[in-house]
Amino acid sequence: MELNAKIYIAGHNGMVGSAILRVLKEKGYTNFVLRSSLDLDLTDQEKVASFFKAEKPDYVFLAAAKVGGIEANNVYRGQFLYENLMIQNNVIHQSYVSKVKKLLFLASSCIYPKLANQPIKEDYLLEGKLEPTNEPYAIAKIAGVKLCENYNRQYGCDFISVMPTNLYGPNDNYDLKNSHVLPALLRKFHEAKENNAPTVEVWGSGTPKREFLHVDDLAKACFHLMESYQGNVSVNVGTGEDLSIKALAELIQKTVGYTGIIVWNSDKPDGTPRKLLDVSLINSLGWKSKIELKEGLKDVYENKFLKQ
Template identity: 60%
Template sequence: MDKKSKIYIAGHRGMVGSAVVRKLEREGYQNLVYRKSSELDLKDQPAVKQFFEDEKPDFVVDAAARVGGIMANRDYPWQFLYENLEIQNNLIAAAHQHDVKRLIFLGSSCIYPKHANQPMQEESLLTGSLEPTNQWYAIAKIAGVKMVEALREQYDRDYVSLMPTNLYGPNDNFDLETSHVLPAMIRKFHDAKEAGHKPVTLWGSGSPMREFLHVDDVADAVYFSLTNRMEYDLYNVGTGKDITIKHLAELIQNIVGHDGDVEWDTGKPDGTPRKLMDVNRMKEEGWEYSIELEEGIRMTYEWFLENIDDIKEVKI
């Protein structure tokens, strides 16, 4: 890949896609291609095929997906399964049919079994049952991983799947109905602070352990995977370190400056007990994360404050 290569970033307005665009622009790549959903519906197969025929991208980053937290996955299982299958099937097939040199498919750590050995290795895929609260999204992403693997095996395609851990950062979704745990906590603690430090209620027991990666780090991993020959088809992308949800809440509460009480609604689901990634495969390739969690949360809260008037609620 050189500076003149045409690179298509699907999902460029989302948290991951926008971070990839920022990274590529910083590295001097200017021949970037993207479309708003109003301009190109990635669920429309003929439209996607026509786009690839017209633009002929050399490289593709698939950061487009229907995403959300436990509540969104629980309430909209059909959308999370069917729409994600449509999006990735169209993109991966079009990339193959139009001879794209390299495709980076982005998934999620939720592809691994609920009770996978910790830390979770790439070999854990399909060795056990999924976490029920996000199985619909996970099944779609597993299908994408297998499509990439099949194209490498049958057609020797230089395509790669990256499975990030829980992501956060600029352009995250802060809607309390559809967001993931970290941005939801930022929003809850901020709103409670602004309302006179009212108590904050959080889901579950606070005991599950989670790993978090700043979105700029995953963008760096995407760039690394675009510009280096990758030995395998599947890589975990994370920090290799995790904390309890309760510790995360305390960290965010301190950064936001909320002085009220925290109450835990143990009637709500905890989700998977622990989700820690084994990131040794990516380390062996030569890539590691750089943004520590506390620093990343501070950066994200600063972005949230600067953009709070423009942050819209996301509805499915």
């Protein structure tokens, strides 16, 4: 990307979008076109078309999405499907209409089959049934991946997709009802410590395994791919390592310094048994994650909860 290129980051206030903006600024980019969700409703086709016609960005990072954890995905099923489809359709199509040089679409590792072989390779997409609790969100993201792929095939666009694993980092969502497992546990353990609570309840059995990537690592991967990758394969981005939810809870407990007892509520859903991405493709393209989970957690906890 040319240093003077006009870059549109959809979702720049979110965790992923803000991390991409930080990385681009570090690289010397200054010509950004940014709109909050209050300034531009990406589900509105006419408003998105007018925005692209007026601004004509050279490059687009599509990080805007309606997101949440297991409960939010399961409760707001219609909303998650509709809003994500509309956001993606509008931004991707108008990028084509406006002759954007390159677009990067942020998908999600939840689009893979629930019982996919581990680690999950890019070509496992659509080879089995999805996890029921987040099926609407996953279907929307699959549609976005396929939209990019087929606009490339039909119109000769340069639209790429990335499949990040579970993320954490600055600007994460810590709402206990709508957040993902890592930020939710950080908040739970911090509040338990502050209130001297004797126990902390954690959903499920603790046996599912998950992979966690710091959002700053993802942002650097996105920049690397925008610079070096063309193709219709949606690229996995992760660490290549996972741990059980039980081990995660114990690591967070230690990071926070909480001395009470963890109580597992096995009446709550576990979700997918394991979700580890095969990252051999992106590693072969010259990128590897650098931030270790232990250090990343410590940094996030100190900056979010201890410096307030």
